[in-house]
Amino acid sequence: xxxxxxxxxxxxxxxxxxxxxxxxxxxxxxxxxxxxxxxxxxxxxxxxxxxxxxxxxxxxxxxxxxxxxxxxxxxxxxxxxxxxxxxxxxxxxxxxxxxxxxxxxxxxxxxxxxxxxxxxxxxxxxxxxxxxxxxxxxxxxxxxxxxxxxxxxxxxxxxxxxxxxxxxxxxxxxxxxxxxxxxxxxxxxxxxxxxxxxxxxxxxxxxxxxxxxxxxxxxxxxxxxxxxxxx
Amino acid sequence: xxxxxxxxxxxxxxxxxxxxxxxxxxxxxxxxxxxxxxxxxxxxxxxxxxxxxxxxxxxxxxxxxxxxxxxxxxxxxxxxxxxxxxxxxxxxxxxxxxxxxxxxxxxxxxxxxxxxxxxxxxxxxxxxxxxxxxxxxxxxxxxxxxxxxxxxxxxxxxxxxxxxxxxxxxxxxxxxxxxxxxxxxxx
Numbered sequence: 001x002x003x004x005x006x007x008x009x010x011x012x013x014x015x016x017x018x019x020x021x022x023x024x025x026x027x028x029x030x031x032x033x034x035x036x037x038x039x040x041x042x043x044x045x046x047x048x049x050x051x052x053x054x055x056x057x058x059x060x061x062x063x064x065x066x067x068x069x070x071x072x073x074x075x076x077x078x079x080x081x082x083x084x085x086x087x088x089x090x091x092x093x094x095x096x097x098x099x100x101x102x103x104x105x106x107x108x109x110x111x112x113x114x115x116x117x118x119x120x121x122x123x124x125x126x127x128x129x130x131x132x133x134x135x136x137x138x139x140x141x142x143x144x145x146x147x148x149x150x151x152x153x154x155x156x157x158x159x160x161x162x163x164x165x166x167x168x169x170x171x172x173x174x175x176x177x178x179x180x181x182x183x184x185x186x187x188x189x190x191x192x193x194x195x196x197x198x199x200x201x202x203x204x205x206x207x208x209x210x211x212x213x214x215x216x217x218x219x220x221x222x223x224x225x226x227x228x229x230x231x
Numbered sequence: 232x233x234x235x236x237x238x239x240x241x242x243x244x245x246x247x248x249x250x251x252x253x254x255x256x257x258x259x260x261x262x263x264x265x266x267x268x269x270x271x272x273x274x275x276x277x278x279x280x281x282x283x284x285x286x287x288x289x290x291x292x293x294x295x296x297x298x299x300x301x302x303x304x305x306x307x308x309x310x311x312x313x314x315x316x317x318x319x320x321x322x323x324x325x326x327x328x329x330x331x332x333x334x335x336x337x338x339x340x341x342x343x344x345x346x347x348x349x350x351x352x353x354x355x356x357x358x359x360x361x362x363x364x365x366x367x368x369x370x371x372x373x374x375x376x377x378x379x380x381x382x383x384x385x386x387x388x389x390x391x392x393x394x395x396x397x398x399x400x401x402x403x404x405x406x407x408x409x410x411x412x413x414x415x416x417x418x
Contacts, residue, residue, distance in 0.1 A: 010409070011402060014409070015401070015402075017377075018373065018401070018405065019376055020382060020401060022382055022383075023320070044297075047306075049408065049409070049412050050358070050377055051304075051308065052355035053374065053378055054263075054308050055355050059265075062279060062282055066265075066279050066283055069283050070257065070283055075250060
């Protein structure tokens, strides 16, 4: 339907704002709004006329979970915060420099050979190593991660630890699975990730709701992270 | 309103994808907007959903806000109201409407609402003055529809009037309201 008659345009705009324009007519009107700036103007005028009726509303504080859900949905659309956090890269570069030094010493003492093992020293914000993850570059049998957790950390009830592979600078983290707090653990590398894991730039571990991230991407705080080093 | 200036500044930062500004914007406006949603859908869990959807919409469409057209809070409120109205009109939505009768009684009073007269803004006083010019039925149907999201059918049922009568009250009431407000704005 074309909204041509000026009186009709204004009347329909009014009932749209009032809320009494409904169903198919409302949908049709909304479609017309998209490419009719004059119609949008009429709607805005009615919104301004009736807006004082909202001034009377007594504010009611919504529960905190509403904001968490909104944040979840808008933040995930943007870059991950901890990937753009300088502290992460500073800690990561410190650790990788230390690893490189160890590696250099190692290489000098050894005849050259292909790396056998990937090691990730993972640490929290303070930069203290808290966990190591390693795996053979060329596994014999099913590929597994060997995980060592230091310092007997606590996992709050109702939460899980989820380990993430960081495939590269622009790519999203990929879940490797849930881990526990035990000092030594093993985690099978999911078959679809086994071919890519040697090319990963790093690993991260985030705290998630029990059972793991509901979204397939980290939603909770990243507790530990580190870069992959072949040795 | 000073509050509107603060909100406008936060919105400008949100256009640049400043998530911290968006959090502030939420903090400033959520209680008001939650109340608007709650008044229409009248269930806390639904109002939470509506608020969540609305803020995601606000974030995604914030660049489309035009300060020349409406105050920032009016623009945000319109998004919440639309979302709440859509929510109420979902197919297969079951809701008991017995308490609409209470609402209807509450708004039945002929007075335009003392809160509106005492309302902080000049716009509110202008609207209150013009609502006084309407008949009681026109005023009641318009306030019920706007504030609580009642449809023509619901209004007719609860006011025990034929549908056509209710539609006429609303149409004439809106027409008169516009005439009155345009005159008072010009004067």
